[in-house]
Amino acid sequence: MPLLPFSTVDVFTETRFGGNPLAVVVGGEGLSDAVMQAVAAEFNLSETVFVLPPADPAHTARVRIFNRTEEMAFAGHPMVGTAFVLATADADLGTATFEIPAGIVHIEVERNAAGVPVGASVAAPQPLSLGETVPPEVVARMLRLAPGDILVTAHPPILASVGNAYVIAELDETALARCDPDLAAFRETLAEYPQFGTRLSVHVYCRQGRTLRARMFAPLAGTWEDPATGSANAPLAGLLLSLDPAAEEARFEIHQGIEMGRPSLLDVTARRTPDGIRATLRGTCVPVMKGEIDCG
Structure with missing residues (x-):
């Protein structure tokens, strides 16, 4: 298994070391559920995500979300943080569609006047x-x-x-x-x-x-x-x-x-x-x- 790139971001804050930290691992299609869970436990954050190819090519990515002990159907700060990481790597990314266990999540990336991503807006996948x-x-x-x-x-x-x-x-x-x-x-x-x-x-x-x-x-x-x-x-x-x-x-x-x-x-x-x-x-x-x- 090759080395996988990861980023960590602090979400829901404009101050480093504030907000909620998130680890975003890009790739890992060949990893077992147990290994993904072990990686999340290694980071020891509220959530760690793996960004995988989508099942529907019209979507941006399939995102799997793990807390320290199990996979989650939906979590908010991983959606915001993952969109931010992907938008940082892709200057053309203005909207994103993520496949998660709870459904489809639609996201709008927010950028500053210089085009640098600063955050995101996330529509929850299900009604109340x-x-x-x-x-x-x-x-x-x-x-x-x-x-x-x-x-x-x-x-x-x-x-x-x-x-x-x-x-x-x-x-x-x-x-x-x-x-x-x-x-x-x-x-x-x-x-x-x-x-x-x-x-x-x-x-x-x-x-x-x-x-x-x-x-x-x-x-x-x-x-x-x-x-x-x-x-x-x-x-x-x-x-x-x-x-x-x-x-x-x-x-x-x-x-x-x-x-x-x-x-x-x-x-x-x-x-x-x-x-x-x-x-x-x-x-x-x-x-x-x-x-x-x-x-x-």
Whole structure:
């Protein structure tokens, strides 16, 4: 197996060493799933992607996304970061279409006045779907909070997805700062709710109008906390739009990663469409490293 080129980029930030880091490996068609997973574990980032030839030649690439422990159907910052890396190598790339397990992702590359890529806008592959609700005390137990810290006036904790499911709950600002994931409680909750999948990801937020602060925890997948989670903030925006029946569209500025020292900024818009509520997320990127990896 030849050496494969890789890049790392920080996503949803304009500052190097902020945002959410991503490893992008170009190639690897001959690699087994186990080797790809091992490479992702080696990078030890929230996600690592492999850019492969598309099944449909009209598309840009097939992209496989791995967290530290398993492959993912969809993730937001890998879509933004992968488009940024490909656009850096191809001055003519203005739009991209990625094949991922959750469906087809359409992306618009953003460039500055000099034509240098600075980020991307990503349309989530699926409309918003809402699943079962979760008792507030269950979320509180996983995050070492009191049940009263979970706000239920707007909505109870609920499973939501646009391609990757999260339990979403609203907190106030002080409770958001006090979140402290309890690994044993996550395991106990997964045993009680196996339908939530092996990752059992919890996304919590506080709100001031259209400005949100968020934190995401998925310790069972090796991500104790994530600096920026596009695939969680997209359904969050969709959920909030669904609670406002008079609105056709809602745009949110979402800050994440503050408590980790990796501040991130996501611009997420949810819209009502004929097939349901659709979300688009955008963000900027900063290149960090380049190199080659020996997968043999």
